[in-house]
Amino acid sequence: MPSFDIVSEIDMQEVRNAVETPPAISAPAGIFVQQLLDILREKLSKRSIDGAALEIPEEFTHSGKTYSVEAKLKQGLKPLWRRKSSS
Numbered sequence: 001m002p003s004f005d006i007v008s009e010i011d012m013q014e015v016r017n018a019v020e021t022p023p024a025i026s027a028p029a030g031i032f033v034q035q036l037l038d039i040l041r042e043k044l045s046k047r048s049i050d051g052a053a054l055e056i057p058e059e060f061t062h063s064g065k066t067y068s069v070e071a072k073l074k075q076g077l078k079p080l081w082r083r084k085s086s087s
Contacts, residue, residue, distance in 0.1 A: 018047045037071065056071050
């Protein structure tokens with residue numbers, strides 16, 4: 001029976017090319033942060049990096065008049081299920 005491996009890796013050089021700074025975003029209002037995240041996803045998409053590779057917290061950090069969020073990049077696959085082999 002043929003088998004195959006699924007590899008999910010992010011090309012970090014492409015990420016650097018898409019964004020010149022670490023993916024920490026701040027703006028004067030929460031809606032602007034969401035728009036900046038959309039722009040970040042679009043830039044990553046143009047470099048063939050799936051926007052789902054970004055791990056973004058639900059809540060934005062609020063400090064004074066500024067909202068910010070730190071996006072993290074996920075590498076690899078999360079196991080959805082484990083199959084026990086029967087011998």
